[in-house]
Amino acid sequence: xxxxxxxxxxxxxxxxxxxxxxxxxxxxxxxxxxxxxxxxxxxxxxxxxxxxxxxxxxxxxxxxxxxxxxxxxxxxxxxxxxxxxxxxxxxxxxxxxxxxxxxxxxxxxxxxxxxxxxxxxxxxxxxxxxxxxxxxxxxxxxxxxxxxxxxxxxxxxxxxxxxxxxxxxxxxxxxxxxxxxxxxxxxxxxxxxxxxxxxxxxxxxxxxxxxxxxxxxxxxxxxxxxxxxxxxxxxxxxxxxxxxxxxxxxxxxxxxxxxxxxxxxxxxxxxxxxxxxxxxxxxxxxxxxxxxxxxxxxxx
Numbered sequence: 001x002x003x004x005x006x007x008x009x010x011x012x013x014x015x016x017x018x019x020x021x022x023x024x025x026x027x028x029x030x031x032x033x034x035x036x037x038x039x040x041x042x043x044x045x046x047x048x049x050x051x052x053x054x055x056x057x058x059x060x061x062x063x064x065x066x067x068x069x070x071x072x073x074x075x076x077x078x079x080x081x082x083x084x085x086x087x088x089x090x091x092x093x094x095x096x097x098x099x100x101x102x103x104x105x106x107x108x109x110x111x112x113x114x115x116x117x118x119x120x121x122x123x124x125x126x127x128x129x130x131x132x133x134x135x136x137x138x139x140x141x142x143x144x145x146x147x148x149x150x151x152x153x154x155x156x157x158x159x160x161x162x163x164x165x166x167x168x169x170x171x172x173x174x175x176x177x178x179x180x181x182x183x184x185x186x187x188x189x190x191x192x193x194x195x196x197x198x199x200x201x202x203x204x205x206x207x208x209x210x211x212x213x214x215x216x217x218x219x220x221x222x223x224x225x226x227x228x229x230x231x232x233x234x235x236x237x238x239x240x241x242x243x244x245x246x247x248x249x250x251x252x253x254x255x256x257x258x259x260x261x262x263x264x265x266x267x268x269x270x271x272x273x274x275x276x277x278x279x280x281x282x283x284x285x286x287x288x289x290x291x292x293x294x295x296x297x298x299x300x
Contacts, residue, residue, distance in 0.1 A: 034076025049123030056127030099145030117248035152201030169207025211261035
């Protein structure tokens with residue numbers, strides 16, 4: 001250390017040069033370009049796309065404002081999001097769902113979708129292009145649409161072994177059976193992965209989910225989970241459906257109509273499932289009302 005103090009010295013001009021260069025780097029690092037994302041539609045998927053794009057641009061050092069009125073925006077580049085069914089004249093077939101175009105005009109970039117999901121995918125695309133280039137440029141001309149109507153993943157709410165006293169496909173939604181189902185942060189990460197890969201459907205596979213998710217006035221005895229678990233199921237399923245809708249994802253609950261809940265079967269002195277059983281009015285009524293209650297409760 002003595003040697004360093006005694007012998008190490010720099011010419012004053014070099015010190016000044018280094019200081020000026022450092023200050024220039026600080027100035028460049030702190031300077032930001034203004035980008036306004038103008039949202040013209042109140043759909044939750046459009047709002048999510050705007051937030052996702054804002055996050056991607058923010059990572060590149062842009063000062064991003066998401067507005068619903070251009071009067072509220074500062075000067076700078078504008079990215080306008082809009083849903084318009086008639087703008088995709090370049091799509092040559094009848095299926096234009098989830099299609100989008102990205103076009104620029106002077107200081108404005110227009111992301112136009114045939115629907116809200118199209119705008120969402122346009123936001124993802126523009127954000128990815130900007131990150132690949134390292135900047136957002138106003139010279140974009142891009143059009144895309146999906147080739148497949150449904151693109152999704154399937155998650156089995158089932159197990160590899162039978163539960164005590166039950167048969168195949170009979171797995172109530174409980175923390176004991178499926179602890180991961182109640183992890184909201186895990187669901188957020190999974191749904192983010194899905195939207196980044198442009199999936200639009202999530203399939204939950206279970207033999208008879210209704211007795212874990214809805215209550216029927218005509219069949220109060222059909223519920224097969226306790227009250228605390230039922231409330232947890234309501235909360236998690238509603239959360240999942242809402243977060244999925246933001247990302248343009250349908251939650252599709254699979255089930256088998258040959259099954260009824262165990263307490264329902266015991267009440268009516270029948271089997272929970274019987275592949276050779278003909279249509280029985282009480283099972284038909286119970287199933288129809290279960291599906292109707294499920295759709296009404298979880299419209300997403």
